Amino acid sequence: MFLLLFILLFVGLSPAQDSNIEKYQFISPLPGSKLILPENNIIIRQGDIIDATTIKEISIEVIGSISGVHSGDFFLSDDMRTLIFIPSIHFTPGEEVNVEVYSGIYTANRDMLSPIIFDFYISSGVIERDEYIMMNKSTDCKLNFNQHNVSKSVTYKLNSETGLPEDFPPITIDTINNPSPGYLFFAPYPLTTFVGYLIIMDNLGVPIFYERTPYERHALQIQQDRWLTYGDTETRYFYLMDSSYSVVDSFTTGNGYPLNIHDFQLLPNGHALLLAVDPQIIRMDTVVAGGDTAALVLGAIIQEVDASKNVIFQWRSWDHYQITDATDNIDLTAHTIDYVHANTVELDNNGNILLSSRNMDEITKINRQTGEIIWRLGGVKSKNNQFQFINDTRTFSHQHDIRRLSNGNVSLYDNGSLLFPQYSRALEYELDENNKEATLVWEFSYDPPIYKNLMGNMQRLLNGNTIIGWGGYFSDDRRAISEVDFDGSVALEVSLPDSFTNYQAFKFPWKTNLFVTNPDSIFFESVPVGDSATISVDLINNSADPVDITGYYNVNEDYVVENTVPFTLPAFGTVSLNIKFIPSEDGYFKDFLHIRSDTETSRIAQVMILAGRTDTIFSDVKKDEIIYNYVLEQNYPNPFNPSTIIRYSIPIQSKVNLTIYNSIGENIAEIIDLTQNAGSYEVEFDGSELSSGIYFYRLQVGSFIETKKMILLR
Numbered sequence: 001m002f003l004l005l006f007i008l009l010f011v012g013l014s015p016a017q018d019s020n021i022e023k024y025q026f027i028s029p030l031p032g033s034k035l036i037l038p039e040n041n042i043i044i045r046q047g048d049i050i051d052a053t054t055i056k057e058i059s060i061e062v063i064g065s066i067s068g069v070h071s072g073d074f075f076l077s078d079d080m081r082t083l084i085f086i087p088s089i090h091f092t093p094g095e096e097v098n099v100e101v102y103s104g105i106y107t108a109n110r111d112m113l114s115p116i117i118f119d120f121y122i123s124s125g126v127i128e129r130d131e132y133i134m135m136n137k138s139t140d141c142k143l144n145f146n147q148h149n150v151s152k153s154v155t156y157k158l159n160s161e162t163g164l165p166e167d168f169p170p171i172t173i174d175t176i177n178n179p180s181p182g183y184l185f186f187a188p189y190p191l192t193t194f195v196g197y198l199i200i201m202d203n204l205g206v207p208i209f210y211e212r213t214p215y216e217r218h219a220l221q222i223q224q225d226r227w228l229t230y231g232d233t234e235t236r237y238f239y240l241m242d243s244s245y246s247v248v249d250s251f252t253t254g255n256g257y258p259l260n261i262h263d264f265q266l267l268p269n270g271h272a273l274l275l276a277v278d279p280q281i282i283r284m285d286t287v288v289a290g291g292d293t294a295a296l297v298l299g300a301i302i303q304e305v306d307a308s309k310n311v312i313f314q315w316r317s318w319d320h321y322q323i324t325d326a327t328d329n330i331d332l333t334a335h336t337i338d339y340v341h342a343n344t345v346e347l348d349n350n351g352n353i354l355l356s357s358r359n360m361d362e363i364t365k366i367n368r369q370t371g372e373i374i375w376r377l378g379g380v381k382s383k384n385n386q387f388q389f390i391n392d393t394r395t396f397s398h399q400h401d402i403r404r405l406s407n408g409n410v411s412l413y414d415n416g417s418l419l420f421p422q423y424s425r426a427l428e429y430e431l432d433e434n435n436k437e438a439t440l441v442w443e444f445s446y447d448p449p450i451y452k453n454l455m456g457n458m459q460r461l462l463n464g465n466t467i468i469g470w471g472g473y474f475s476d477d478r479r480a481i482s483e484v485d486f487d488g489s490v491a492l493e494v495s496l497p498d499s500f501t502n503y504q505a506f507k508f509p510w511k512t513n514l515f516v517t518n519p520d521s522i523f524f525e526s527v528p529v530g531d532s533a534t535i536s537v538d539l540i541n542n543s544a545d546p547v548d549i550t551g552y553y554n555v556n557e558d559y560v561v562e563n564t565v566p567f568t569l570p571a572f573g574t575v576s577l578n579i580k581f582i583p584s585e586d587g588y589f590k591d592f593l594h595i596r597s598d599t600e601t602s603r604i605a606q607v608m609i610l611a612g613r614t615d616t617i618f619s620d621v622k623k624d625e626i627i628y629n630y631v632l633e634q635n636y637p638n639p640f641n642p643s644t645i646i647r648y649s650i651p652i653q654s655k656v657n658l659t660i661y662n663s664i665g666e667n668i669a670e671i672i673d674l675t676q677n678a679g680s681y682e683v684e685f686d687g688s689e690l691s692s693g694i695y696f697y698r699l700q701v702g703s704f705i706e707t708k709k710m711i712l713l714r
Contacts, residue, residue, distance in 0.1 A: 020114040025369050026082075028314045031118035035280050035299070035318050038093055038122055039256030041311055042085040046114075047369070048107040050083065052076045059102055060085055064122075066095040079269075080108075082312045090256075094124035125281030127296070163551065163598060165212055167195055169500050172478075173205045175493035179483050180465050181651040182509045183208060184494065186481065187220045187230060188502040191474065198230055200510060203492060206553065208594060208605040209245065209512070221506040223266040226705050231261040238264040238274070243705075244514035244543060245604060254311040257301050262343040262503075267304075271312075273345045273353065276301035278316065282337075287323055290333045297323060300340035302353060302366070315353075315371050317342075325360050327381040327398075329418060344402050356402040356412065360384075363402050363412070365433075377431070377438060381418045387431075392440035394419060396427060400471070401457035401504070409441060413456040413468070423449030426458040426468045444468065444484050450477040457504040462702060463652050465491060469505030474498065481505040509630050509651075509704045515541050515549075515569055517577070517595070517608045520631040521649075524581040524612030532582040534562070537608070539577050539595065541569040549575075553594040558583050559610050561593070581612040588613045630704040635685070635697065639711040642688040646671075646697055649680040654701045660685060661696045668695075687712045 021031055025047040029036045042062065055076060062070040062085060072087040083105075091097055098119045105113045169188045184203075189196040196216040200209040215234040223229050227248075228241040236259040240249040251266075253259045257276035265273040278299035284291025300321075304313035317340045323332065326339035344356035352374060353366040361379035366372070378385025379396040389395050398417035405411055411428045425445035429438045444466065455471025461483075468482045480502050483492035496502060518538045527533045541547050547569040552561045562578040569575055583589065589612050594605045609631075631649040638644060650656065658672035668690070671683055685697070692714045698707040 020116045021118060023114045024116065026313065026371060027116075027118065028371070029120040030316075030319050030371070032120065033316070033319055034121040035123045035278070035316075036091075036097075036120050037256040037278070038090040039254075040091070040122075041087070041255055042099055043312060043314065044083040044085075044101060044116075045081055045312075045369075046107070047081065048109065048111065049080045050076055050113075051106045051108050051110075052080070054104060054106045055083070056104065059105055061100045061102070062087060063098045064091050064095045065097070066092040077306045077310055077312045078308065079271075079306065079312065082306075084310050084312065086310075091122045093122055095122050096120075097122060123280055125294075127279040127281065164207070164210075164603075165601070167193070168210070168212075169197060169199070170497055171201070171205045172495040173203075173493070174479070174495050175490050176203060177489070177491050179203045179492035180461055180463050180507065182461075182507045184467075184481060184505060184507055185220045185222070185510075186469065186502050186505040187217045188480070188496055188500045189216045190500050192499060196233075202592070202607070205494070206594065207603055208510075208607055210603050211245075212601040218261055218503045219264065221504070222508045222510070224268060225700065225702060227266060229264060229266060231259075231264060233261055236261070238272070240266070243510075243512055245512065251305060251309065253301070253303050254305060254309065255303070255314065257303070260300075260342060263345050265345055265347055267347060270307040272305050273347060274303050274305065275342050275345050276303060278318070280318075282323070284323075284332060284337070288332045292333065292335050295334070296336045298336070298338045298340070300342035300355075300357065302342070302345055302355065304368070313368065313371070315366060317357075319371075320373055321357075321360070325362075325383055327359060327361050327383075327418060329381075330359050343400050346403055349404050349408070354402045354404065354410070356399055358398050358400065358415075361397050361399070361418070363399070363410075375433060375436065379414075387436045387438045390437055390439040392427075392429075392438070398453075400455065403458070403460075405460050411458050411460060413458045413471075415453060415456060415471070416451065417453055421449075422451045424452045424456065424470065425449070426466060428460075442486070444488055446479075450479060451475070452477070455501065455503045457506075459506050461507060462654060467505055467507045469502060471501065471503060473501055475501075483507065509702060511630065511704065511706065512604055512606055513542055513706070514604055515539060515543070515547050515595075515597070515606055517606060518634050519608075520633065521609035521611070522579060524610075526615040527581055527583055527612060529583050529586055529614055532580055533612075534578050534580045536576045536578050539569060539575045539606075541571060541573050544571050546571050546573075547597050549595060550598045551596045553596065553605075554591045554610065556589055556591040556610075558589050558612070559591050559593065579610065581610075583612065583614050586614045630699075630701050630706075631680075632697075632699040632706040632708060634708055635710045639713040640687070641713055643684055643686045644710060645682050645684055647680065647682040648699050650676060650701055651678055653677050657698075657700045658683065659698050659700075661698060663694045663696075671697075 026045040028043040060074050070087040074085045100117045103115045183200050187198050194214050196213050198211045198220045201207040218231040220230040231238045237250045237252045239247050242248050251272045253274050253276040260275035260277050278301050282295050282297040284295040285293050300317040302315040303311050306312050323339045340357045341359035343358050346354040348354050352368045355364045361382040363377040365374040375386050376384045377387050396414035397419045398415045399412050401413045403411045409428050409430050414425050416424050425443050428442035430441050452470045452472030454473045457469045459467040464486050466484050478495040480496040481494040484490050522535045524533050550566045560580045591610045593608050593610050596605045633647040635644045635646045656672050656676045660669040662668050695710050696707050
């Protein structure tokens with residue numbers, strides 16, 4: 001025993017490290033790992049819920065071989081399972097760090113955590129962030145690395161005809177054939193100037209929201225059914241906006257790693273999954289013949305950060321991949337080597353992680369608890385594929401956007417870069433993860449096919465249609481966004497000039513809550529030709545700041561808003577809008593009224609549905625047939641005693657939840673919680689057992705959420 005102890009100490013290990021490390025679910029940095037950044041924290045997770053009162057400052061000792069003993073904060077994350085140590089000062093490049101966690105920390109079940117000792121090594125070839133950005137201009141995806149530290153002169157000039165900025169992307173609707181309801185979310189930018197746009201637009205190409213900035217933004221979408229999120233290349237943060245377009249939160253990577261702007265996933269618990277890049281100086285002459293003696297090699301990092309922005313999970317490509325895993329077109333003798341090029345991080349349906357590594361032609365499934373690789377699904381040039389492809393001899397290459405679908409299958413956007421012939425397509429695979437089989441069950445490509453070398457994504461909609469963002473960089477084909485049905489018919493096709501590109505595109509139902517109309521839609525019944533009718537609606541400001549209403553937009557001249565613009569909607573105020581229907585001929589007339597608040601650099605528009613008919617042969621047209629959007633109407637009567645009627649409309653079959661809350665936010669009744677077909681509905685709420693007061697009713701249908709107030713008076 002004494003001889004064994006002497007040998008263990010001599011080789012730098014301890015009996016505690018040797019016997020107890022395996023008792024822990026996750027440790028970061030990985031014991032014995034190298035190339036760790038000096039800013040790194042230390043993460044320890046045994047797996048059980050921890051009793052926070054047993055965590056003491058003296059429970060952990062961290063010693064750098066150069067920097068010495070490190071004080072710092074040692075605390076429990078909000079998951080109540082993960083211990084985090086953040087050193088007060090950074091580690092020193094090139095040093096060994098020894099970590100010892102002592103006895104005395106207990107789980108909630110009063111089981112004591114085993115003491116452990118481990119070490120890791122700080123990188124000696126640390127790259128400064130600004131130096132990395134400048135050196136990384138040559139990376140093949142050209143996302144977000146080439147527009148920093150540049151003096152920008154920005155001039156905003158509006159086009160007198162459209163009211164949009166003169167550099168607003170020229171958007172063309174090439175095909176429209178009964179597309180699904182909702183709005184397109186995307187962030188196009190020109191390839192030659194410093195400007196970018198966040199855009200939400202309808203199926204006709206009319207923007208209901210845009211924001212112009214002097215730099216690129218990416219991946220505008222809705223997450224967790226309520227938050228607008230996007231990535232900002234200037235600040236290197238992902239931002240969350242609410243339905244009034246106010247920024248309410250932000251996320252970026254920690255531990256000194258530069259954010260990779262390709263992807264960001266907001267989790268249900270308020271945590272987030274992010275990607276980072278890890279630039280390291282590597283002697284590639286020891287890896288491949290002719291390699292650079294001081295190459296800049298880009299590793300890939302996955303991080304999970306909690307609601308307080310602490311890194312509680314970190315996965316490094318250096319610990320699990322080889323540089324030589326890159327496909328053969330990646331020059332390993334070059335000075336800058338992007339051997340992974342991670343472009344998607346996806347929370348899998350069993351809580352694990354799916355990672356798309358473009359430059360390895362690989363999808364990797366990673367255990368989110370331990371960090372271990374579960375399987376590797378490789379495309380045509382992958383060096384580590386574990387799957388057999390059923391009925392798909394082409395497979396994929398340099399792919400983007402791996403996603404787990406609600407039916408259990410996975411989808412991805414295949415750029416097809418290393419395939420012959422080169423063309424891009426959207427794919428859906430059924431994966432047998434036990435037998436390692438990937439069966440192609442759906443694909444879409446144009447005939448003749450188109451090729452987009454970079455970027456792109458695929459989104460499956462609730463009605464089974466698919467949105468494809470084609471991406472591309474200096475592509476000869478102008479098609480940017482397509483919506484296709486399951487049979488491959490094109491329902492919507494959007495083009496951009498070849499001087500613009502767009503990383504991803506999505507479609508969601510959406511409605512701003514900055515200012516709203518009550519009701520959300522109006523229907524004029526039996527108005528004779530030559531006559532007219534007027535309906536007043538309330539335009540309500542939900543903001544503490546005044547809102548300037550600058551204009552209206554609608555196509556059909558039979559509808560006119562009588563209020564002149566511009567006018568100011570007071571804070572929390574209401575203005576009555578008078579909308580007149582003057583039919584010029586017999587018929588049924590449907591239109592969408594955009595009520596706009598425009599500035600030099602932005603637009604916020606509320607959209608309401610207008611419908612009307614003349615009499616006689618059009619008398620069979622019903623109000624229900626105008627449903628295009630999600631609508632929650634004001635309850636009637638209001639105030640009420642003891643019951644009231646709540647009406648709502650949904651444009652497509654959806655899961656519907658209608659819930660009543662009291663004034664302090666407690667859930668007191670769930671009226672509807674089921675899947676309903678498209679249509680208009682009404683439900684009676686009985687408040688007989690409630691006391692007088694203010695109550696709220698909340699409708700959630702997918703990503704559409706709206707809440708209204710009602711008053712019970714006895």
